[in-house]
Structure formats: structure tokens, C-alpha cells
Amino acid sequence: SAVISQKPSRDICQRGTSLTIQCQVDSQVTMMFWYRQQPGQSLTLIATANQGSEATYESGFVIDKFPISRPNLTFSTLTVSNMSPEDSSIYLCSVDKGSSTEAFFGQGTRLTVV
């Protein structure tokens, strides 16, 4: 299993500002995943973060808007840049312990942009 600490748990931010979300895992993992969950919707994968290389972004998401860091095998950050009200969502980080295994999730960051 894996225990993930994600912070902040929630924040209210002004439009035009940026927020960095942190994700700390209690064990080393190869890949970390960042998801967005818009109100009442399902999870959409933003990007996959590998240690030592640039994150791989899904269609519709770009590095300038969602820069990701992965300095080591237990930690990652996601920044939501130049925020607008449309960025109001829950952001979740996730890891797995190998291909085709269950995923573990942080408790999420509930972001409201005003």
C-alpha cells in the first residue's frame, strides 16, 4: 500500500494568482499522477510525473498552465497557474506500485477561484 499526504486540503484563491499543491508519498514510487475533478464530474488525468524527466501531459493540458515538479521518488508538486474561476476543481495526486495494480490517492485539494 501507499499513504499519500496532499496539501493544502483546500484553498480559495484570487483569479490571476497561482497555487502549488504538494504530494508526499510514504514510499518510493516510479510514477505519480495528477488528476482534476471538476464539480460533479469524474476524474480527468492531467499528467504523469516521472522522476528525472519532464512530465507527460494529456491532451488539453499544457505545462505552462500546470507545471509539475518531481524532484525525487516520494514527492511531486502541481502548480495551477494564472488561475481563473474555471480552474475551480478538486485536484488529486495518485500513485501505483506497478503496472496493472491498484492506485492510491491523496485526499485531494479543493480549489475555489474567485
Next chain:
Amino acid sequence: SQQGEEDPQALSIQEGENATMNCSYKTSINNLQWYRQNSGRGLVHLILIRSNEREKHSGRLRVTLDTSKKSSSLLITASRAADTASYFCATDNTDKLIFGTGTRLQVFP
């Protein structure tokens, strides 16, 4: 979008009744997983069924998989008020999970 579809979108039942949720997906898969989410919090893994399996049980959960129809179902038997949550299927075929649209389950005491 490759996102799977789930139905129903919402389901309300009484305690003790069974709840069935269905998931359809579009691509070939390595496995299909079901997750639960309470009130917009993190997801909790419930059960994983591999593409060569047809049925799997875990406690009050029963999952079926039909790869020819690209569909799966999750059955929760003898539901409890504490089962109230959103349930998502997720398919895994390229080392990343693609989540379905989700079913919001409300169990009334």
C-alpha cells in the same frame, strides 16, 4: 474521449437492498478497477478484475467483466447507509487509469 460511461448516474435505495452499477468502456484493457469516493475526497480502491477474469467477489461486492461487450458491473449486496458515496470504474491499458463518469449512490436508512 476515451472515458468510460457508467449508469445509472444516480441511484437511491433503502438499506438492505442491493445496488447495481454498470460501466462500459471503449478500448482493450489489462484490467478494470472500481473505486469509491466519499464527498469529493480521495478515492479508495475497492476491487480489481483482470481482463481474463469474468467474476470476482470481495465481501459484499461482486464484480463481473464482459470483455466482448466491453462492460462491467458492480453489485453491492445488503447495502448500508455507510455505502453512500460515488463509485467509479477505471480501465487500465497503458499504465494509466481512465475513469468512468461515476454513479452517485444514496442509501437511506
